[in-house]
Amino acid sequence: MSRRRTPALIAAALLTLSLVGCSSDAARAPRSVxxxxxxxxxxxxxxxxxxxxxxxxxxGVRQLTLNRGGDRPLPVTVWYPAGGTAGGPPERSxxxxxxxxxxxxxxxxxxxxxxxxxxxxxRWAAAGFVVAAPKFPHTGKGxxxxxxxxxxxxxxxxxxxxxxxxxxxxxxxxxxxxxxxDRVAAAGHSAGGVTTIGLFTAGRDDRLDAGVVFAGTALxxxxxxxxxxxxxxxxxxxADEVVDYAAGKAAYDAVPWPKAMLSLPKxxxxxxxxxxxxxxxxxxxxxxxxxxxxLYGDAAAKRRLPAEATRGNLATLDDxx
Numbered sequence: 001m002s003r004r005r006t007p008a009l010i011a012a013a014l015l016t017l018s019l020v021g022c023s024s025d026a027a028r029a030p031r032s033v034x035x036x037x038x039x040x041x042x043x044x045x046x047x048x049x050x051x052x053x054x055x056x057x058x059x060g061v062r063q064l065t066l067n068r069g070g071d072r073p074l075p076v077t078v079w080y081p082a083g084g085t086a087g088g089p090p091e092r093s094x095x096x097x098x099x100x101x102x103x104x105x106x107x108x109x110x111x112x113x114x115x116x117x118x119x120x121x122x123r124w125a126a127a128g129f130v131v132a133a134p135k136f137p138h139t140g141k142g143x144x145x146x147x148x149x150x151x152x153x154x155x156x157x158x159x160x161x162x163x164x165x166x167x168x169x170x171x172x173x174x175x176x177x178x179x180x181x182d183r184v185a186a187a188g189h190s191a192g193g194v195t196t197i198g199l200f201t202a203g204r205d206d207r208l209d210a211g212v213v214f215a216g217t218a219l220x221x222x223x224x225x226x227x228x229x230x231x232x233x234x235x236x237x238x239a240d241e242v243v244d245y246a247a248g249k250a251a252y253d254a255v256p257w258p259k260a261m262l263s264l265p266k267x268x269x270x271x272x273x274x275x276x277x278x279x280x281x282x283x284x285x286x287x288x289x290x291x292x293x294x295l296y297g298d299a300a301a302k303r304r305l306p307a308e309a310t311r312g313n314l315a316t317l318d319d320x321x
Contacts, residue, residue: 046209047183052292053128057081060094068159074134076160077114079125090122096174102183102295105157106133107192113141120273123284134160139191151220153195154203183295187212189270197221210294212287215240215269217247223254231258233290237267261318262286262309282314
């Protein structure tokens with residue numbers, strides 16, 4: 001979420017969203033949903049057991065031009081593991097690294113852009129994930145700020161995911177043969193966190209194996225978590241001035257699957273995601289280990305996760321994974 005928007009404006013918009021509940025926009029979600037959340041069916045990720053890459057990758061970045069239905073432009077920024085020396089800034093259109101990599105779909109906050117989150121998302125790419133982040137037509141920077149359009153965004157993400165996965169088989173594409181369509185997660189911040197929860201509730205996308213929700217709430221999309229068990233990691237600042245910590249915790253409590261919540265006692269609405277520092281390192285390292293476990297099936301990453309989460313005493317972890 002853009003730091004330029006006032007907390008009062010965004011809080012009012014989210015309140016409006018809560019009042020409309022699951023509107024007709026949500027009813028047009030791509031999949032049917034049961035009326036009650038299912039019980040957890042598996043204690044571990046759906047992906048086969050395996051090992052995540054042990055080395056860090058250089059990072060490439062590219063843009064895709066998408067449009068859902070002809071009237072919803074969705075430019076997508078893609079960060080991906082690249083060949084070359086790790087540690088530098090993302091290189092535009094760099095050759096992809098050798099291998100097949102899981103995909104993470106990331107949804108930005110109200111008034112924001114995918115590139116606002118580059119510090120975090122490029123770290124995911126360096127760890128061996130392809131990260132695709134659409135800019136939404138109404139809630140992105142330069143849009144009309146219509147927060148109710150968040151209800152359309154789970155379908156936007158599903159559409160963008162389909163288009164991104166086609167790159168794996170497209171002749172001549174730089175990512176041909178580099179994407180693993182059976183290892184997919186969704187993540188998002190603030191309004192993008194609402195979008196992400198929606199992808200596991202009203203707009204359940206059955207291709208998703210895991211979710212990461214930053215400063216999110218279930219307002220408008222509900223907590224009827226549906227489909228196969230998909231582990232969830234919630235990240236929330238206890239001093240969040242926009243989305244109350246209790247609202248995020250309530251959504252987390254409703255998750256019926258393996259889950260954990262990383263809480264930052266001094267964390268606000270999103271500074272730990274946008275600026276480099278100790279808090280970002282804790283958040284990025286914890287989320288990387290979560291994604292290594294859920295998308296690579298790496299049990300060692302799951303064992304490392306609690307130590308990463310509590311390093312430096314900047315955060316606490318409620319762990320039910």
